[in-house]
Amino acid sequence: MSETRPMNPPPHKSIMHETLNHFRHVGLWDPQSGLIRGQSDRYSGLRPEAVKSNLLRGASSDLSEFIWPKDQWPSVPHDDFHFAKNLPTVDLSGLRAGDAELRFNAARLLAKTFSEWGFVQVKNHGVPAEVIERMQNQARRFFNLPLEQKEKGVATRSSKHEQFGYGVESGFYYAGKPWIDRFQCRWSPVCEIREPVEKVFSPSDAEEFSYSIEVYNSQLDKLATKILELCALGLDLPENTFTKPFKGTAGDCIARMNYYPPCPLSSLTLGLGAHTDPNLLTILSQCKVGGLQVRKNDTWISVEPKPDTLIINIGDTFEAWTNGRFRSVEHRAVVNESEARMSMVYFASPPAKATIEVPEQLVTSKHPLWFRRSFTWEEYKSHLFQMHAGGNGVKISKQWLLKP
Structure with a gap:
């Protein structure tokens, strides 16, 4: 008897079926472990996490x-x-040296890079x-740490740490399940x-871990402020144009x-799918x-x-x-x-309720x-939550920001 199949299977399911059949056909797929043969030993310790983790919840044993x-x-x-050599690097040593010319040159280069790339590497x-x-x-x-220990840091639905803690979802709905584990916490206005x-x-x-995060992010608070000031100078705007709404606080940071x-x-998979960041600035440090x-x-x-170096990118x-x-470019x-x-x-x-206004100098006949x-x-973030709660894709999120 022939197998009954849906007339129009979803593209995602069809490709999965085709790919898994290929693995089975060439003798690489092990139905018992759900892994590619020859690699099951290497990944045997990972499968309990894929099954049990709050982040990868619902994952079947066949990947x-x-x-x-x-x-x-x-x-x-x-x-x-x-x-990789094409991604520009900006030297910020002029900021510490107090050299006005070096600072202005860095500001110009930073603005040019954010205009062309949306991403930059910074050194010094x-x-x-x-x-x-x-x-x-x-x-x-x-x-x-063992999964059981990490999962103690999972935030419950009723917790004030909702969407924070171990194993949280990003809030973005991608075309597939991302291969990632994470820990996320609110940094400001209240450190959680x-x-x-x-x-x-x-x-x-816990004290050592928390202290390390607090020292690290305190340094990034200062760097973010410097970058925002340089961005304003690079666009021929008053230096405090992008820092004034913060009113001396760290804003709403994660x-x-x-x-x-x-x-x-x-x-066949991704750690994170293509997306743009919705926030203001993102600062990234990565391993080797x-x-x-x-x-x-x-x-x-x-x-x-x-x-x-650290990597900085522009958000929506x-x-x-x-x-x-x-x-704000896809990554x-x-x-x-x-x-x-x-x-x-x-x-x-x-800050959530601070008004963000497009500077008059940036609205011209040419622009x-x-x-x-x-x-x-707060308004944009509320829109994002509604969009993603409805299962809409990440690529159309920033349309709300366009002129009505």
Whole structure:
């Protein structure tokens, strides 16, 4: 008897079926373990996490839910840095030296890079190397914990830490299940790091972990302020144009640690799908393993990790605030079969109720008003939650920011 099949199977399910059949046909698929033969030993310790983790909840034992539609399979490997040299690097040493000319040159280059790329690498940024290294060590220590211990830091639905803690979803709905583990906490206006951490670690370890995050993010607060001031100068605006709404606070900021385990289906899945960040600025520190890819002229470019640099990118809110002078561009995270990757992310946004107004100087006959004249981060964030709760894709989220 022939097998009954749906007349029009969804593209995602059809591709999964086709791919898994290929593995079975060539004798590589092991139906007992759900892994590719020859690799089951390497990944046997990962499967309980894929099944039990709050992040990867609902994953079946055959990994099929992690296979993305074919048109989104990564075409560039995580370690192909052929075009990496093209991603500009800006030297911020002039800020510490107090050299006005160097500062102005950095501001111009930063504005030019954010206009053309939306991403930049910065060196001599002022964040001590030991602070970054300590934070990376603490993050690695956290993700190496047994799953049962990490899950003590899962936020419950009724908790004030909803969407924060261990194993949270990003809030973005992609075309496939992302291959990622994470810990996320609110940094400001109220720091909510310690409560979930204290459920995971002993008192002394929790103190060490929390302190490392607090020192690290305090440094990024200062760096974000400097970058916003330079951005204003680079656009010939008053220096406080983008910092004034903060009124001396850190705004609405989030700290996140991402962990991408080795993946047996790295050519068929993604750690994070293509998206733009909705916030103002994102500051990223990554380990030595590549995985971040930026889209430039319809080409995906792998960003080579450099120990002495941080990566900063523009979010949708900043693109709208500059009337499109700066670009919020698509990026994604790819995974690999042999090495785990880790990144630490600082998401900076204005205070929730602060009014964001497009500067008059950025509205000209050559650059007419393209985005909303004014809005608040709270309004945009509310729109985002509604969009993603409805299952809409990440690529249409920032349409709300366009001029009505």
